[in-house]
Amino acid sequence: PYVIELGDIYTLLGKKADAERQYARVDDLIQEHRDHGIGGDELILATYYLDRGLFPQRALELAEAEIRNHTTVQAYTTLAWAQHKNGKNQEAVKTIEKALSMKTQDALMFYRSAKIYAAAKDTGRARKLANFAISLNPHFHSLFADDARRLALGRQG
Numbered sequence: 001p002y003v004i005e006l007g008d009i010y011t012l013l014g015k016k017a018d019a020e021r022q023y024a025r026v027d028d029l030i031q032e033h034r035d036h037g038i039g040g041d042e043l044i045l046a047t048y049y050l051d052r053g054l055f056p057q058r059a060l061e062l063a064e065a066e067i068r069n070h071t072t073v074q075a076y077t078t079l080a081w082a083q084h085k086n087g088k089n090q091e092a093v094k095t096i097e098k099a100l101s102m103k104t105q106d107a108l109m110f111y112r113s114a115k116i117y118a119a120a121k122d123t124g125r126a127r128k129l130a131n132f133a134i135s136l137n138p139h140f141h142s143l144f145a146d147d148a149r150r151l152a153l154g155r156q157g
Contacts, residue, residue, distance in 0.1 A: 003029060004048055008142045023052070042066045043078045051143070056085045073104045081112050089120045107133040107140030111148045118151060127152055
């Protein structure tokens with residue numbers, strides 16, 4: 001996740017080449033982990049793909065495989081995000097409700113929930129969730145906090 005976050009910071013700074021160098025390392029690092037018997041990167045990889053519009057079907061497959069073994073808030077959130085990014089918004093609503101029911105105070109989860117509800121045409125719930133994400137941490141993610149503020153105001157980002 002740190003390599004991805006560094007790439008995001010470079011993106012915000014307008015340093016596209018530096019960002020791309022960091023992002024290019026992600027798949028190699030995950031493969032290196034696998035080669036050494038280290039697992040558990042599936043949700044990170046799925047989220048990385050989804051947040052950048054890469055391989056949405058592959059990300060959905062990774063999230064579905066993970067949810068069979070781990071029913072954590074992160075697994076439900078990632079699965080819901082993957083369902084949403086694959087146009088399965090009604091499924092995403094049901095899945096994100098499972099994540100929300102765990103009462104985890106995570107601004108990024110609330111932002112993603114807001115995006116899912118907005119896509120499902122529940123703008124009232126979307127605004128409420130976006131506002132809550134911002135209230136928890138107005139700077140929760142370098143790439144998504146501004147979109148959350150727009151969403152909280154009722155503007156699709």
